[in-house]
Amino acid sequence: MARNLDAKCRQCRREGEKLFLKGEKCFTDKCAVERRAYAPGQHGQKSGQRLSGYGQQLREKQKIRRIYGVLERQFRKTFAQAESQKGQTGENLLKLLECRLDAVAYRMGFGASRAEARQIVRHNGVLVNGKRTNIPSYSVRPGDVVQLTENAKTQLRTKGALEAAESRNFPQWIEVDAKAGKGVFKAYPAREDLxxxxNEGLVVELYSR
Known part of the structure; x- marks a missing residue:
């Protein structure tokens, strides 16, 4: 299976903001963006470089891909699906990305990062409506119950991730019982919740060229 093997902190620095790819480290002063707030590479500290319109669109697409951990082919497929639905394509795109099982597992605190939540899903640690589901791109629907398996709930990293997520409060579109390692995907998130x-509009402009 193809993966993005670039260093997580390097990806954040490239986009110039925190993408929360390293779990709890992103919430501390050890975060690479806090310590080195410039792009990686020998020319990273040069200032005054302005991107063209296309460059801005491309960077925004790359940023969203990195946040949700999807590759180009998956992203194009998701965009095509968003474009075919009613409503604004950009908002539809973000909703489709947020209802991926790995994204929902992350929002529910099953993993400290999306990559960790994806790993738990891939290793058969998550149930959807009582059925074991190990496909990270599986689309969760409103009303679906997502929970950890008994084995996954006993893992120390899972317990730590749940406690940390609970301390920061869960998003409004999900309801989580942290002690039970179980949650309900109540509704698709509204744009103002994200x-x-x-700037999803830049991605729409990019694919409209």
């Missing part, structure tokens, strides 16, 4: 730093 990070304002994401």
């Amino acid at each position: 990070p304002p730093s994401i």
Whole structure:
């Protein structure tokens, strides 16, 4: 299976903001973006470089791909699906990405990062409506119950991730019982519930060229 093997902190620095790819480290002063707030590479510290319109669109697409951990082919497929639905394509795209099982597992605190949540899903540690589901791209629907298996609940990293997520409060579109390692995907998130730093309109413009 293809994966993005670039260093997580390097990806955040390339985009110039925290993408929360390293779990709890991103919430501490050890975060690479906090310590080195410039792009990686020998030319990273050069300032005054302006991106063209295409460059801005491309960077935004790369940023969203990195946040949700999807490869180009998956991203194009998701965009095509968003474009075929009613409503605004950009908002549809973010909703489809947020209802991926690995994204839902991350939001519910089953993993400290999306990569860790994806690993738990791949290793048969998550049930959807009581059935074992190990496909990270599986689309969770409103009303679906997502929970950890008994074996996954006993893992120390899972317990730590749940406690940390509970301390930061869970998103409004999900309901989680942290002690039971179980949650309900109540509804698709509204645009205002998602990070304002994401400009999905640039991605729509990019694919409309």
